[in-house]
Amino acid sequence: MMTDRFAYSSKIVLYIIAAVMPLLAVPAPLGTDIGRDVAFVALTAIAGVLWLIGVLARGEMRYPVSPLLWAGAVLIAVWSASAAFSHAPFVSAFFAEAGAERLITLVAGLALMAATGGILKNRGAEADATAAHASAGTLLFVLIFSGAAAGLLTLYTFVVGPIGFLPTQPFFNVIGTVNGMTLLYAVLLMMTVGLLLSRAVEGWKTWVRAACAAAALIFLADIAFVHFWTAWILVLVASVCLFGLLLIDVSKHRPGDVSGDNVRRFGWRQWTALGLVIFSIAMIMAPGAIIGKLEAPAEISPSASATFSIAGNVFREGPLRVFLGSGPAMFGLDWAKYKDPAINQTAFWGVRFNQGQSWVATALPTGGILGLISLIGFFAVSLFVFLRILLSSSSAGDGTMQNRTGDPLVMSSFLGWVTLLIAAFLYPANTSLLLLLFFLAGLLAALLAVPAHAVPEMTEDARESEVSGDRLALAGRPSIWSIRERMVRFETPGMIFASSLVIIFCIALGIAALYGQVGRVRAALAADRGATAFNAGKIDDAIGLLERAVQYEPRNWRNVQMLTQARIGKVRSVIQRAAAGENVQQDFQSAVSLAIQDAQHLTAMHPQDPTLWRIQGSLYESIIPFIPGSERIAAGAYQRAIEREPLNPAAYVEWGRAGLVFADRLASAAQQAQGKEREDLEKARVQNLEQIVAIFQRAIQAKQDYAPAHFLLAQTAIRLGNLDAAIQSVENTKLIAPFDIGVAFQLGLLYYQKNDLARAQAEFERAISMNEQYANARYFLGLIYDRKKDRTRALEEFGRIAATNPDNQEIQRIIANVKAGKPALEGIVPPAVPPQQRTDVPVKEQEQRR
Incomplete structure (x- = not known):
């Protein structure tokens, strides 16, 4: 049937997402970051569209209903409000430099969670929950073995060296940073160990167990090579959780059995989990790597105290910032404005950190109190729901009380999710890790959902009884904290009409997301070619390509920034032609007019970014000798940059440098003037230079050893x-x-x-x-x-x-x-x-x- 094909196709897309998550290496010119974002958003949209088309054709929808969906809805609502009241809403939502912090990434993650649960519970071609369970198992194995392949490539680059045909150099790494990659391997390690230590593993084929064991060793070797302290913390916490779950699993209690035979007995599973706990503690205490020394680039991020200090300064801007923060992905601007002055005396004075100490810590200044509460609330609700189902017992057919910890897929997914949860408190947000967290949440929701046919109707007596949630669940009726499968049939004309409108609207959103990603790819390709042309000195070609990039993605301020810089290069090249004696009046007027237009458009798109005001200032600085009044506009642009980044000595130096250009213009004019006019010009020049001295002194106050300030102060x-x-x-x-x-x-x-x-x-x-x-x-x-x-x-x-x-x-x-x-x-x-x-x-x- 056609509806079965849609269901099957959506599931295939999920398998592709699981496969590419640890393995997708996007070649230049897109690069890892853009390619990864485009691929995940596009695949999520395709999976969702196929699923919704199948639902529309079949006339019914099955999906797991849980508090996770409501918590996710609150999370989206709060962060959407934060983005709406951000200094630059479109930047916060779509175009910020910190891709994992953008609103669209959070939306894609929650959409992936909902789509995963819905697709796995799709009954178009499956008659029972066993097939859905098998599909979930396939997803997990695809993810683990794809990660193992990536781990092998990473190990090869660690030991042997770069692989020529791979676009990610010097190490195979599709996550973005070496430490982020190590955290992914820690997640996959705990997922694989969860599979291997499950009771059901004894019924698997030998080669499957051997493959899982080999994958676990690969992940462990990658972690040991990098020896990232946070990764070992994650392994430790997840191992303790695994040990506790295995202790619960080993205790099987028969109703009425009070004999002494029912004591807990440690087996090899419990000893293995305990050994992993001890090993991770040893690695945390180890002073250095145990397998060689990896020459990886250092990763620096602000401390927790520095992150919270930034939040405190943001809150002083007013009540709106207290509750909703500065906006998603706005931490870099907050850092530029409120960083500790002592940072300028370190090697990181010129580094703008776009993320704080961790995902959760960064949520405070960017999302405010409501943003932090909604994020932690989502985590807390999810953890409570998962643990409640995992730890609750149900009666098995042989009279024993069993729980869900014996299910290897549940154990693996839960351990991976817990590892990612801890990472959210210890490491900045990463697109791959964020999407994997929501992906595993959706997978767990599908695995733990109570089938619709298993939910009995509640009698009037049950409604009136005061039965607690847990007792109600044990009695066969899920409580509000349960994950239960819900089936909605569109049978009445009103339901068919309303559901069709809603589903078609959602499909349209998915298609719009796909179209947006196509435009993003075209813009990225054009921008890369434009940058290459500009670096080769082909300024006109670069401008044409960058204009095309802006046309493909008009709200992306970074493309407009590159175009503005190219136009400034054009203005300077025309000035050089004029210095050589060429008549360039028309070319100069045209180039300056277009550059000013783009520079003003750029600052209007993202008015809080000081770098963009400095770009505008550099444009007007270039034309100070030729256009009267340019010095005032240049000074104003630099002052706006300083208002937004008061501790950056480079902004003061650029402002002072523009003043020197104006002083030289006054000196040239004074040489051609006579009498009182010459005296006035010379007086104005001296006054201007004295003001410049004060500007350079402010740069030195910001950073005492800043060489350009001292250099120009001497000039x-x-x-x-x-x-x-x-x-x-x-x-x-x-x-x-x-x-x-x-x-x-x-x-x-x-x-x-x-x-x-x-x-x-x-x-x-x-x-x-x-x-x-x-x-x-x-x-x-x-x-x-x-x-x-x-x-x-x-x-x-x-x-x-x-x-x-x-x-x-x-x-x-x-x-x-x-x-x-x-x-x-x-x-x-x-x-x-x-x-x-x-x-x-x-x-x-x-x-x-x-």
């Missing part, structure tokens, strides 16, 4: 014509703060400007002694060594810089010059401006997002 002193006074001022500061690395760099730079190389060398060497990674101090020290003909030491300094900045072409040319016995800056200066006269440091300090 400002030169423009003010008081180099000696500036040196004296910094020398006085040195007496007060002799261990201030920023003072050492600034003083060395001022001495270098004055051509006092001996003192400059001493200050740069002093700066490096306080921070060996101070690349700009090494740069000028290398130039001093070169000017002193000490090429060996010059090569050493520039080599140290190249090791940490391999893409800096100027450093590579300097090294080649020194090796050839030429002056370090030959062929570089000219045509370029000497390093000490530039408006930017030779080696740029990077800002990052995590």
Whole structure:
């Protein structure tokens, strides 16, 4: 029958979801993150659409009803309200950088949970619950063995090295981070162990048990290689839970039996679970990895106290933020605005953390009190319902009292779900782990649901009796805390009409979700090609491709950001053509007009992101020498960025740099003017430079050793014509703060400007002694060594810089010059401006997002 085909097809899609969850490796240009999100959302939509079409064709629906659905509905309602009142609703819902924190990811997870339960309870082609149980078992085995295949590939990359044809390098990892991957393997380990330690495993074929044991060893080896502390915590907690369930399972009580034969007896299952507990404790206490040392990139996230501190500052914005937070996936903006000033004195000063200490901890600042309560409430309701059914006993045919812990599928799914639940409190949200949690919740709901035909009608006497929920369940009638299968038949004309409208609406939503993912893929491909063209210097081609990306996904601010940056590149290229003597007036007006239009559209789309205001500021900074009034708009954009990120020294430096460009424009105008006009222009220039000094000082207050601020502060002193006074001022500061690395760099730079190389060398060497990674101090020290003909030491300094900045072409040319016995800056200066006269440091300090 056609309805059976829809039921079967929806189940096949579920199998595909289980298979790709640990194994899907999306090649460039989509990459792992976008490819994973698109694949999961699309597959969930397809499964849901096929299921609903089957329901519509069959005229009836069977699905597990439980408190999980109501708790999930509350969860969606609260977080939807939080997104609606967010600073940028569309960003919170669909386009935020932290993909796992977006509202759409949460919706997809709950939709997957509901679809999984509904599809497994679909009776289109199945006559009884046994077939549904078999389907659930197939899902679990597909997930575990797919994970084992991924684990083998990961082990290979750990031991041997990267696999050339795989897009995820250097390690096979489709989760996003090495630690996140390890948590997935911890989940799969406990699921596999749950299967192996179930009583029913004795009836399985030998090769199935051997395959499960091999999968468990693979997962354990992967965890041991990475040796992530949190993963061992998860294994420990889940193992304790497993041990407790096995103790309950071993106790079988016959009604009326009071003999001493009914004592608990430890078997190999209980001893194995206890051994896993002890082993995980040993691993937690172990100081380092027991299997080699893995050279994996470090993962850093804010502490719990830092996360809660951010939440406290968000709550001070008003009652709305107290209850609904700043919005889903808005933690990065909260961090930029409210981070601890002490962070700026660490190596993570330029890192914008988009997630807090864990999924649950991040929910407080982003979802507010209601968001946190709804999330923890969903977890609590789910755990209570699952445990209540697992621990309640029912009478078996032989007179014994049995519970559901003997079912290997239930045991495996529950252990995996519990492991993911603990991870939610210890690790930031991850798309794969989040979807797997809801997937297992739906699977458990289907496995634990009481069949519709097993629910007797309640008599009038039963309704009037005061029977507790547990006693009512044991009597054969599920309580409100039970998971029960419900069947709805659409027989009356009114029911048929209403159900058709609802189901068709849901199908339309699913198709819309699919269409949205197609647009997202097309936009991502166009954006990647545009970025490649821009990096190759083909600016016009890049603009055309990025315009196409914006057309495919017009509300995605990141595509508009890339287009705006490409247009700024176009403006600068036109300016360079003008400097070469070409008449570019029309091209300049067109390029500037389009760039301004996109820059304003960008900040309107996501007005709370300081980076976007800095992009707008850089555009107006570029045209300050040509368009009067641009300096005011540039300053305003930088000030808005600082309001949203007050502790970022880079924003202050960019603001001050724009002021220097304006000061140079005033100086040029003053040279061409006469009389009082010249005096006024010169006075305005000096006043502007004095304001710039204050701006750079604010950057230094935010981060004392920020080299660009000290560098441009020295440039400002030169423009003010008081180099000696500036040196004296910094020398006085040195007496007060002799261990201030920023003072050492600034003083060395001022001495270098004055051509006092001996003192400059001493200050740069002093700066490096306080921070060996101070690349700009090494740069000028290398130039001093070169000017002193000490090429060996010059090569050493520039080599140290190249090791940490391999893409800096100027450093590579300097090294080649020194090796050839030429002056370090030959062929570089000219045509370029000497390093000490530039408006930017030779080696740029990077800002990052995590």
